[in-house]
Amino acid sequence: MKELALHYNIPPLPPATKLRIHHRRTLLYNFQSILTNGSRRRHSRIAMNYSSTTTSDKSPPPITREEEFDDDEEEVMWRSRYQIRNPDDEEYEEEDVETSSSTLLSLSVKPDRNMAMLDDYEMEEMDYVPDDPNHRSGYVAVVGKPNVGKSTLSNQMLGQKLSIVTDKPQTTRHRVLGICSGPDFQMILYDTPGVIEKQMHKLDTMMMKNVRSAAINADCVIVVVDASRAPQKIDEVLEEGVGDLKHKPPTLLVLNKKDLIKPGEIAKKIEWYEKFTDVDEVIPVSAKYGHGVEDIKDWILSKLPLGPAYYPKDIASEHPERFFVSEIIREKIFMQYRNEVPYACQVNVVSYKNRPNAKDFIQVEVVVEKNSQKIILIGKEGKALKLLATAARLDIEDFLQKKVFLEIEVKVKENWRQNEGLLKYYGYGGHIQAL
Numbered sequence: 001m002k003e004l005a006l007h008y009n010i011p012p013l014p015p016a017t018k019l020r021i022h023h024r025r026t027l028l029y030n031f032q033s034i035l036t037n038g039s040r041r042r043h044s045r046i047a048m049n050y051s052s053t054t055t056s057d058k059s060p061p062p063i064t065r066e067e068e069f070d071d072d073e074e075e076v077m078w079r080s081r082y083q084i085r086n087p088d089d090e091e092y093e094e095e096d097v098e099t100s101s102s103t104l105l106s107l108s109v110k111p112d113r114n115m116a117m118l119d120d121y122e123m124e125e126m127d128y129v130p131d132d133p134n135h136r137s138g139y140v141a142v143v144g145k146p147n148v149g150k151s152t153l154s155n156q157m158l159g160q161k162l163s164i165v166t167d168k169p170q171t172t173r174h175r176v177l178g179i180c181s182g183p184d185f186q187m188i189l190y191d192t193p194g195v196i197e198k199q200m201h202k203l204d205t206m207m208m209k210n211v212r213s214a215a216i217n218a219d220c221v222i223v224v225v226d227a228s229r230a231p232q233k234i235d236e237v238l239e240e241g242v243g244d245l246k247h248k249p250p251t252l253l254v255l256n257k258k259d260l261i262k263p264g265e266i267a268k269k270i271e272w273y274e275k276f277t278d279v280d281e282v283i284p285v286s287a288k289y290g291h292g293v294e295d296i297k298d299w300i301l302s303k304l305p306l307g308p309a310y311y312p313k314d315i316a317s318e319h320p321e322r323f324f325v326s327e328i329i330r331e332k333i334f335m336q337y338r339n340e341v342p343y344a345c346q347v348n349v350v351s352y353k354n355r356p357n358a359k360d361f362i363q364v365e366v367v368v369e370k371n372s373q374k375i376i377l378i379g380k381e382g383k384a385l386k387l388l389a390t391a392a393r394l395d396i397e398d399f400l401q402k403k404v405f406l407e408i409e410v411k412v413k414e415n416w417r418q419n420e421g422l423l424k425y426y427g428y429g430g431h432i433q434a435l
């Protein structure tokens, strides 16, 4: 581990942190088992930038056995804590690997491409063929207005669902990094939040900063527009995404949702966008049905620079499991609740306990801004929250390919969307908790 720290030019880490990094390796294997037909390898490179800061454990006190079997629903309601567990759940205290406090993972820095920094083992892990002069790799930013289909397109290109998708605008809040690899290429996609003009909260401003920093790192940019809507200038999107970069990266305009319009209209819209926007090419697709997605991949490949892979070929994302767990819960909130409620929710995984011989134990807090929203989330006799937790648990189990125990607690933090400190803590400042 000491050698690893030297390789990546990071300060030596305290023993507890090392344990967590080791655990993160396990998390990466878990992605593998989902992505690579179950063929797990024994090791994985840690391709990330750790800050030496550690966050304090803000998780609520552990649940006692008495609480576990508390029949008094009123009391549980009062604490707004609902536990979705099966009677055969085992005690977890002895076997837990505690991961609730963690290092921060920077999302804004590209890993170094210099292969000299990797040892032989890591090169082997990356399937790196030193004399392959045709290998291409690079970063791709996917930008556009809300609800145009950026996440749907990113998921299609990655071949699996990493970004949550709903029919409501502004679902995506973070830059979601997904990695798509082939024998002679690696494209690293940043799915970004929808570009909005009116930034109502500090949260919106921070989300827009994340859009920009995605494009700064990008070797090419994809601007997605909705073909079913009247053609629109994409100046704001380019302004927010590409900004005043000296060297504008190659830009592709993707005319998405072509399934919603007549073939004759598609040609007219392509013509309009070619004429009135400053992009290099326009490609019509239907991301939802996967039509045209290969054309986009071909375009990207033609723009990526020659060079070795940044990440091991079998890794699908840099985000830790807990990130996807909170995103799945957020998606379910969007699907179950209406109006402003989903937008006022922040989902935090406060504790993730990996239990080798029992279900993983996941403790989650959903933060809302007002007590009235908390009441809606919990519902009469806790029914709404129970429904949410069950739907989320099923999807989380599907994603992780293992059974989990999920506990959700609802908390009120007034105006969290305006509180910069809290927003940074929640990961909107470009750093997320590594574990």
Ligand SMILES: Nc1nc2c(ncn2[C@@H]2O[C@H](COP(=O)(O)OP(=O)(O)OP(=O)(O)O)[C@@H](O)[C@H]2O)c(=O)[nH]1
Pocket (backbone or CB within 6 Å): 144, 145, 146, 147, 148, 149, 150, 151, 152, 153, 164, 165, 166, 167, 168, 169, 170, 171, 172, 173, 192, 193, 194, 195, 256, 257, 258, 259, 260, 285, 286, 287, 288, 289
């Ligand atoms: N008909 C049709 N619907 C699509 C297509 N692509 C996406 N959608 C739908 O459009 C809606 C928005 O899709 P998302 O992928 O969440 O859009 P987004 O741009 O990431 O949204 P934000 O989170 O607001 O940034 C969802 O209901 C999708 O199912 C498409 O090709 N055809």
